[in-house]
Amino acid sequence: MAHAATHDHHDDHHGAPKNFFVRWCMSTNHKDIGTLYLVFSLLMFFIGGSFAMVIRAELFKPGLQLVQPYFFNEMTTMHALVMIFGAVMPAFVGLGNWMIPLMIGAPDMALPRMNNLSFWILPFAFTLLLSTLFMPGGGPAGGWTMYPPLSLQGDSVAPLVFAVHLMGISSIMGAINIIATILNMRAPGMDLLKMPVFVWSWLITAFLLIAVMPVLAGAVTMLLTDKYFGTSFFNAAGGGDPVLFQHIFWFFGHPEVYIMILPAFGIISEIIPTFSRKPIFGYKAMVFAIASIAFLSFIVWAHHMFAVGLPLGAEIFFMYATMLIAVPTGVKVFNWVSTMWGGSMTFETPMLFAVAFVILFTIGGFSGLMLALVPADFQYHDSYFVVAHFHYVLVTGAIFAIIAATYYWLPKWTGHMYSEFWGKVHFWNSVIWVNVLFFPQHFLGLAGMPRRIPDYNVAFANFNMISSIGGFLFGASQLIFLGVLVHAVWFSKKKAADRVWEGAKGLEWTVPSPAPYHTFELPPVIHEDELAHGHVED
Amino acid sequence: MTSGGIRIKAWVATICALFAGAAWANPEPGQLNMTRGVTEWSSEPYFLNNVALGVCVVIGIVVFGAMFVAMFRFRKSRGAVAEKWSHNTTLEVVWTTIPVIILIVLAYLATGGLKSFADTTGSQMTVKVTGFQWKWRYDYVEYQGKPVDKVGFISKLDRESDETRQLKSGLDPNAVKVDGYNTYLINVDEPLVVPVGTKIRFVITAGDVIHSWWVPALGWKMDAIPGIVNAAWTNIKEPGVYRGQCAELCGQDHGFMPIVVKAVPKAEFEQWLAQKQQAAQPQPAAPQQPAAPAPASSSAAPKTAQAAAPATSHQG
Numbered sequence: 058m059a060h061a062a063t064h065d066h067h068d069d070h071h072g073a074p075k076n077f078f079v080r081w082c083m084s085t086n087h088k089d090i091g092t093l094y095l096v097f098s099l100l101m102f103f104i105g106g107s108f109a110m111v112i113r114a115e116l117f118k119p120g121l122q123l124v125q126p127y128f129f130n131e132m133t134t135m136h137a138l139v140m141i142f143g144a145v146m147p148a149f150v151g152l153g154n155w156m157i158p159l160m161i162g163a164p165d166m167a168l169p170r171m172n173n174l175s176f177w178i179l180p181f182a183f184t185l186l187l188s189t190l191f192m193p194g195g196g197p198a199g200g201w202t203m204y205p206p207l208s209l210q211g212d213s214v215a216p217l218v219f220a221v222h223l224m225g226i227s228s229i230m231g232a233i234n235i236i237a238t239i240l241n242m243r244a245p246g247m248d249l250l251k252m253p254v255f256v257w258s259w260l261i262t263a264f265l266l267i268a269v270m271p272v273l274a275g276a277v278t279m280l281l282t283d284k285y286f287g288t289s290f291f292n293a294a295g296g297g298d299p300v301l302f303q304h305i306f307w308f309f310g311h312p313e314v315y316i317m318i319l320p321a322f323g324i325i326s327e328i329i330p331t332f333s334r335k336p337i338f339g340y341k342a343m344v345f346a347i348a349s350i351a352f353l354s355f356i357v358w359a360h361h362m363f364a365v366g367l368p369l370g371a372e373i374f375f376m377y378a379t380m381l382i383a384v385p386t387g388v389k390v391f392n393w394v395s396t397m398w399g400g401s402m403t404f405e406t407p408m409l410f411a412v413a414f415v416i417l418f419t420i421g422g423f424s425g426l427m428l429a430l431v432p433a434d435f436q437y438h439d440s441y442f443v444v445a446h447f448h449y450v451l452v453t454g455a456i457f458a459i460i461a462a463t464y465y466w467l468p469k470w471t472g473h474m475y476s477e478f479w480g481k482v483h484f485w486n487s488v489i490w491v492n493v494l495f496f497p498q499h500f501l502g503l504a505g506m507p508r509r510i511p512d513y514n515v516a517f518a519n520f521n522m523i524s525s526i527g528g529f530l531f532g533a534s535q536l537i538f539l540g541v542l543v544h545a546v547w548f549s550k551k552k553a554a555d556r557v558w559e560g561a562k563g564l565e566w567t568v569p570s571p572a573p574y575h576t577f578e579l580p581p582v583i584h585e586d587e588l589a590h591g592h593v594e595d
Numbered sequence: 596m597t598s599g600g601i602r603i604k605a606w607v608a609t610i611c612a613l614f615a616g617a618a619w620a621n622p623e624p625g626q627l628n629m630t631r632g633v634t635e636w637s638s639e640p641y642f643l644n645n646v647a648l649g650v651c652v653v654i655g656i657v658v659f660g661a662m663f664v665a666m667f668r669f670r671k672s673r674g675a676v677a678e679k680w681s682h683n684t685t686l687e688v689v690w691t692t693i694p695v696i697i698l699i700v701l702a703y704l705a706t707g708g709l710k711s712f713a714d715t716t717g718s719q720m721t722v723k724v725t726g727f728q729w730k731w732r733y734d735y736v737e738y739q740g741k742p743v744d745k746v747g748f749i750s751k752l753d754r755e756s757d758e759t760r761q762l763k764s765g766l767d768p769n770a771v772k773v774d775g776y777n778t779y780l781i782n783v784d785e786p787l788v789v790p791v792g793t794k795i796r797f798v799i800t801a802g803d804v805i806h807s808w809w810v811p812a813l814g815w816k817m818d819a820i821p822g823i824v825n826a827a828w829t830n831i832k833e834p835g836v837y838r839g840q841c842a843e844l845c846g847q848d849h850g851f852m853p854i855v856v857k858a859v860p861k862a863e864f865e866q867w868l869a870q871k872q873q874a875a876q877p878q879p880a881a882p883q884q885p886a887a888p889a890p891a892s893s894s895a896a897p898k899t900a901q902a903a904a905p906a907t908s909h910q911g
Binding site: 119120121122124125126127130198199200204206207210293294297298299300333334335336337338339340342364365366369372373376377380381383384387388390391394395396397398399400401402403404412415416419420423424426427430431432433435436437438439440500503504505506507508509510511512513514515516517518519520560 | 621622623624625626627628629630639640643644647648651654655658659661662665666669670671672675676677678679680681682683686687690691694695698701702704705706708709710712713759760761762763764766767768769777778779780781799803804805807809811814815816817818820821822823825826839840841842843844845846847848849850851
């Protein structure tokens, strides 16, 4: 596996096995498993990104220049599957693995062996999924949403379904582990309402995962039996209903969207107070907002289906429910801004990414509100407007938060400071090119360009070319990120302090940098004013 | 594949179409906003889009403005000292209430539009749209209360676009033009012809996988799903040629099954329909009379589930 080859550091740590295989493949240590998750996710980020480069290259100008339409569809499908299940979700699990025990004063995760299993399933799942690209018949090309009957026309239904099952098992085990850890392993004095927002966000996310991953497993299993065992769940000719799949899929799919953003909210809620040197504004409101967004995520699924011919009553219900989400999300954004207000701010790379997150995620939220309005959605639906929307919330939302978290905690993980200069170069390149990449896609959608097409009318040519240029440069900018990481892990001479950031609060900053192999073997004594939220009365 | 004569006529008709009225209804280079559309209903999404965009821009200016002010005023490098407060109930109540009020207004506007869209009653014409990989079939079911027999045809990507779009064809997409307007990938061999000023009910289904019928100038899209018949309506105000595309991923040629709606004055449409009906008549009369299951096309087909889309004889 490629991810195993990339690191062999931490050799000075107490208690870490010297044998490479034993250390990384048989690990039960939350830090090592966290590292494995993060490295895996980075690898997937570049693989999924290379698929995106193929897409943007083909869309650079009208006419087909590079790939056949079917292969283009394989690329859009695989780009989404790899980025969602391979990059974003494992990155958050990796961050949770690393940081949750450190933040709540636990010696490790509650179920360390299961932790190992839930990681090591993933390389197999993705090897299986990616190998379909090299098989006769090609990879899945029916979109990551796998809508039947189209998805059943492919030859890779079985590997796709099996890979999804594996990812689902991995996610469920990871979620169980996180819940068990948070509910059972907190140090004495770490009350639930003193936990960092990141821990809260993961607790709620883990419940979402447990609730919906089995639903996805059920949906894809029905696809499998429809394809190979003669059932007709989704086959109208046999009495089934293709729309049933969409209802089941999006009952999973919408909470899934929030699984990818709630931990990001948590990360931003850690970073902004640190660099504002001021406690987070409205801690309880922040926690409550995350919980209510999670609850609402279960009753909005059909807003992905406004064009399937839902009855009027259903369209109205799902429109109203969807619009309601704007309220807690708005509270979060206002609270982040209020945290900054009256602070004493500095703008190191994690803060820059966090500030960009607040602005750009909010832009994605705005287009989300517009998409919720059913009559307008009749135009937006399945157009590039939607593509722009979900890339704003997932790239400048989830991925920017992951990058911010990486810069924020990297000194704690490695014991070295990353290069602030190159971190800022990475930031400015990312934030400029990501907007060049995705902002014009709003215009394309409004002008009538459908999504998932390999070629288009010349009226769409200018914005597509701009978008592609932004795409290539945003992709290239991530190589800077890779360089910063490699430098910080192996070459940086600058030692990190225990409390890496002046305004940082919380238990993770009380342990040495780099964090020793084992931490909190004895529960820490918690001083309220050391916690980010412990001393705040509200 | 057959019916060369009809196709040439359709071509000529397309070329002669009234194009002036259609400006801005079809995609334009550099277009920044949604089209207003040309139907009784299409101003609804356009209006909602503009209102919602306006609301978002205002909120954005206020929130991001406050944020930038904070970022400049409360910098450590300017000597700012962090304050201790982390709570303000009044403020929180205010900024929870204001969005709720804005949302109620938006919901009210959206609900009104939605109700009128859902009402397909009182239509004066019915067209059945069937999506196939990768073409559309149009069947004229009924016009002004009278059933229409055997007027139906397949509508697929025009030949010029199809040749140009082949991988490494070497042909220039910019050269695919009708009347000076670039129609690359948004032109068909035979457009759907409909009258203006008529409430037209569309019944939409599919024969293989899910498609979605979308003409932005009409203001909506509706999924075409095998086994399900969806309904939608339009009432086009201005004659013109309105172009759209399939909007639901339907396989390798998803990007190559456009939709062209040609809206003509009523008299012209009636003439066209009569011509079509006449062209359809003599053929079944010639060989054997009894077998022809003509009127069955619209009533019997839905009962036999989806797969077999009405097997009405092709044009020629």
